[in-house]
Amino acid sequence: MAQHVVFCPAPSPGPSFANLAPPLSPWGSRSPSLYSLFIHNCPLCGVEFEASQCPFPASYVPSHYTDHMTLRQRSANFLLALLEPLSCRYLYSGVNPIASDVLQRETTGPQLMSKTSIWLMCFDFSPPAEKAQQFFDVFRQVLQRVVWRYIGAVPENPPENVKVISWLPQNDLLGHPTVKALITHGVIHGIHEGICNGVPIVMMPLFGDQCDNVQRMAAQGVGKVLSINDVTSDKILKALNKIINDKTYKKKITKLWAVHKDCPVNPFYLAIFWTEYIKRHKGAGHVTAAAHELNWIQYHCLDLFTLLIILVITVVMATVKPSDSVFTIAALRSWRTVTHFHLS
Structure with missing residues (x-):
């Protein structure tokens, strides 16, 4: 079920609540008394681009490729861009009648999301038991200590060098100078934290934007990509040893870290600013793209x-x-x- 959080700021003129909801939920509609802050749970069909009217030219904005595409890749990228709207209609076909019934007006999921004041992102994932066992087998063979955020069943004889916990301050841990590598499924937050702390990455994408994310990182030479469909303990071990022992990965991600860190405002404070900005200016409708008022033609x-x-x-x-x-x-x-x- 969708989770919602309602923020109640100090009384002031105009709307005084912010509705925080996932984009797959029809309950996050913006009404005269609510500002909508959608959590981006990585929709599979790129609905966030349709809802925000964000330009997404298939000629140079890739899906599952880098931004340097061959003719064959651009052709495949173009076809995917044409098919994604159809998949959106199928995925949200169950949402549209529910949203229309609740709001007592004809509407669709993308139409609700087009009224969003700000987008946030949140991801979670835990591997199946058989895949998790492969990781335990790998960690038993490495010399380094491993801290793993894992909420599944732990085997009876876990490796002594592995500490399994249900939650961890990942960004803080990655900032420790002795951290050698990060294993992630390619979610954008984990990749950004790896970049911002200069830690090479082993990536195994599962769905959504993750395939696109890991291909871009691989093109930068800062990590290794494995397929979750045919991954084995041996492949994981080789990839892990490669990025730990080959200093090229560390050198390249340190360079990428320097590029990402070179910004005038800390992203954390920038997110706070824009959240408060929306509240101060009553939804900040003046920054909404005029594209929402145009028809397809x-x-x-x-x-x-x-x-x-x-x-x-x-x-x-x-x-x-x-x-x-x-x-x-x-x-x-x-x-x-x-x-x-x-x-x-």
């Missing part, structure tokens, strides 16, 4: 292209028609001359 400039085509055709016809008339008259005169010659 206007959004893709099809009306403009149609007008340009009509203008080009008009100019061509106006230019070519007099020449055609002269050519026709000349042809008729030649025919008359030939006819007169034969008659004579």
Whole structure:
């Protein structure tokens, strides 16, 4: 079931509550008394781009590739971009009637999310027991100590160098100077924490944006990517030893860390600022993209292209028609001359 948190700030004019809800839930609608803050739980069909009207050109914004794509990859990326809206309609087909019934008006999931004031992201994952056992087998063979955030069943004889806990301050641990590597399924938060602490990463994507995330990291040379479908203890061990012992990975992610750290405002305080900004300005409707007011034809400039085509055709016809008339008259005169010659 979807989880919701309602924040109650100090009394002030206008809306005084913020509704925090996952985007898969129809209950997060923004109403006159609520500001919507959606938690991004990694929708599978890119609905966040449709709802926010964020530009997503398939020519250079990749899905499961890097931003340097071959012709074949761009073609596949373009086809995926065409199919994603159809998958969104299927995934949210059950949400639309529920949302319409609750709100007593015709609406859809993406329409509800288009009214969102701010987007947040939250992810969670725990591997199945058989996969978890592979990790325990690997950790038993490494020399380093392992801290693992794991909420599944722990075997009877876990490795002595492994500490399993249900929650851990991952960012704080990654900031310790003795940390050698991070294993993650490619969620954007874990990758950012790895980058911001300069820790090489072993990545095993599962779904959503994770495949895209790990391919970009692999292209930067800061980690190794494994497939969860055919991963084995031996593959995990080799990848882990590779990024720990090969100093190239550490060097490249340190360079990437320097790039990400070079920003004027700490992202944590920037998130606080924008959350409070929305409250101060009553939803901050003035920063909403005008794209929400355009229809599909206007959004893709099809009306403009149609007008340009009509203008080009008009100019061509106006230019070519007099020449055609002269050519026709000349042809008729030649025919008359030939006819007169034969008659004579």
